[in-house]
Amino acid sequence: MSQPPTRRGLLRLAAGTAGAAPLLHAAPVAARTASTATGHTATSPHVPPTAASAPVPQAWAVHPFPLDQVTLGDGVFRRKRDLMLDYARSYPADRILAVFRANAGLDTRGARPPGGWETADGNLRGHYGGHFLTLVSQAYADTREAALKAKLDQLVAALGECQRAPAEHGSPKPSHPGYLAAYPETQFILLESYTTYPTIWAPYYTCHKIMRGLLDAYTLAGNAQALAIASKLGDWVHSRLGGLPNAQLERMWSIYIAGEYGGMNEVMADLHALTGRAEHLAAARCFDNTALLDACAGDRDILDGRHANQHIPQFTGYARLFDHTGDERYAAAARNFWGMVAGPRTYSLGGTGQGEMFRARGAVAATLGDDNAETCATYNMLKLSRQLFFHEPDPAYMDHYERGLTNHILASRRDAPGADSPEVTYFVGMAPGVVREYDNTGTCCGGTGMENHTKYQDSVYFRSADGDAVYVNLYLASTLRWPERGLVIEQTSAYPAESVRTLTFREGGGRLDLKLRVPSWATAGFTVTVNGVRQQTQAVPGSYLTLSRNWRRGDRIAVSAPYRLRVERALDDPAVQSLFHGPVLLVARSPETDFRKFSFYRDFTLRGDLADAVRPEGRPQHFTTNGLTLAPFHIADEAPYHAYFRRAEPVVVFGAADSGVANRARADGLTFLDVLWERAPFANFSRFVDAVRALADAWLAEGLFTRTERDRVVAAATASDLRR
Secondary structure, three states: OOOOOOHHHHHHHHHHHHHHOOOOOOOHEEEEEEEEOOOOOOOOOOOOOOOOOOOOOOOEEEEOHHHHHHHEEHHHHHHHHHHHHHHHHHHHHHHHHHHHHHHHOOOOOOOOOOEEOOOOOOOOOOOOHHHHHHHHHHHHHHHOHHHHHHHHHHHHHHHHHHHHHHHHHHHOOOOOOOOOOOOOOOOOOOOOOOOOOOOOOOHHHHHHHHHHHHHHHHHOOHHHHHHHHHHHHHHHHHHHHOOOOOHHHHHHHHHOOOOOOOOHHHHHHHHHHHHHOOHHHHHHHHOOOHHHHHHHOOOOOOOOOOOHHHHHHHHHHHHHHHHHHHOHHHHHHHHHHHHHHOOOOOOOOOOOOOOOOOOOOOOHHHHOOOOOOHHHHHHHHHHHHHHHHHHOOOOOHHHHHEEEEHHHHHHEOOOOOOOOOOOOOOOOOOOOOOOOOOOOOOOOOHHHHHHHHOOOOHOEEEEEEOOOEEEEEOOEEEEEEEOOOEEEEEEOOOOOOOEEEEEEEEEEEHHHHHHEEEOOOOOOOOOEOOOOOOOOOOOOOOOEEEEEEEEOOOEEEEOOOOOOOEEEEEEEEEEEEEEEEEEEEEEOOOOOOOOOEEEOOOOOOOOHHHHHEEOOOOOOOOOEEEOEEEEEOOOOOOOOEEEEEEEOOOEEEOOOOEEEOOOOOOOOEEEEEHHHHHHOOOOOOHHHHHHHHHHHHHHHHHHOHHHHHHHHHHHHHOOOOOOO
């Protein structure tokens, strides 16, 4: 059976003509004059007249802070954000609106659509406009720039016109006056008769992006008309799906890509939280992908061969449906699905998938290519991790979040300006010698990419449901303002570089638990001082350390978590490895397309530290080893790189003492030297020799060494001159 074409593949086919897309034709005068009231803000009677954040579910143990209550400090995150802010400011609203206006029969004002998949005849047109709404909403929440608010209001008002015009003057009119899209209702009708991709292309996916952008315009920027438009669109969704039998819905959502609906269940649940309309919650439940939902609720892994980004956002929606219904099946499915992806299907950068598809559980080394880690998929896995943490503050969710944010999302934005392009990645290859490709105007990853870099601060801090604790999840330079508690807490940090992180109470105080995340990579120590006094606390990697105190203005908390060089082995081939410095993925700069072979053990001293074999290069976080330069992956350029290398330790060697004995592996793939050096550091030379002797005896007992080989290994250890 042949592999279905990927969305990225079709984009490449279309790339040659996208730049020459014709101008969308101006609408007839009658249609234009019927919808010229750009200031119209009529609202549904079911919609509150002013903006308000969605109610926080009672089931959440942890609450997020609004985006505008956390600001980024200086550093790489802020620099990347600023590049995307420039794009938000400069990109013309009329280009975003062109496809909507053309579909509504309105004047396109001579504007060309963005290109990529967002073309005059593209079957996904309109999705990019939804993402752009979110981009501008987040940018405004962050900066409070009047020009951004004006652009957002312009976009929303125009979409209101595009919703009204077909309902009033369309021929034919849509099935419900709430319909809003950049193409006719035909795609939705065809989906109901099981039409496949690419004849149609994920119509509810585009609907989700538009609705999410509208809700963000309301909750982040206070545009009440946006909620009115979204509510009417939600009414249309219910009118379209509410009467369909479950069997028909199930079959629709199982269709490859055509049935992809993004996070429709999530956005409809969020809309219900804002409007209180039962129809909106009922519509959210119409998106139950029952077969996969039931399998994941029962912890049965059937993901192999499924489209990754088609399914990840469904589970964020299930988490939200649990909030509204209390149905434990939804919660169990979301938790179990996360566990099926976050470990066994995750590459070292924190991304998942090959060619947009989930592969077999544990298949990492076997799936390395130039089409790994669709950036959209990481965007959605971070959203799911965040939602699950709200219910159960398990540090594992934030470990995964930090990995994906630092090594994939941060790395996905080119370190260069781009006024006409978001300059972000689609796939991020993990094969040897691949190069990151940027741009992605008009694609799914271009859309989520716009969002990624204007919300870095959304998970740095959370608070407990009772308001008595603050979770410090990420050590990014930032400032938290919590007006309900009168608190301002400033964090200074060079993250992702190694440094002491300092949290200072700039305003306010009082009794508060400060929960400091101890990352799972913090194996070289984690020390905390308060006003210069070291705290006698036990910090366990992969946990939270709690400081309970009556805080005062000026109190200063310093957190030190030294970085250590470490390797991570691929699950299916322990010899295929990635190298990290603390949380930061290091990649070797090399154009070769075969695995580079790295050997480290011959350089080890009694401390058993990779720092003996991987040396600082001179620039911060740059190293050299085996004749190659290693650099942090978040430096986003077009240099070929190796995120994985092949470990080559063929012979048991201790420094200059070569035993001549093959470094054989046991059944789990770990070699003699792997197991030996996992026991480091050794207190003295005698302890080292004892460890070699005991392990050589074990290898002899398992038939991995002969008696002669065992003796030669012990003799080499005894003759070596290892020091600390």
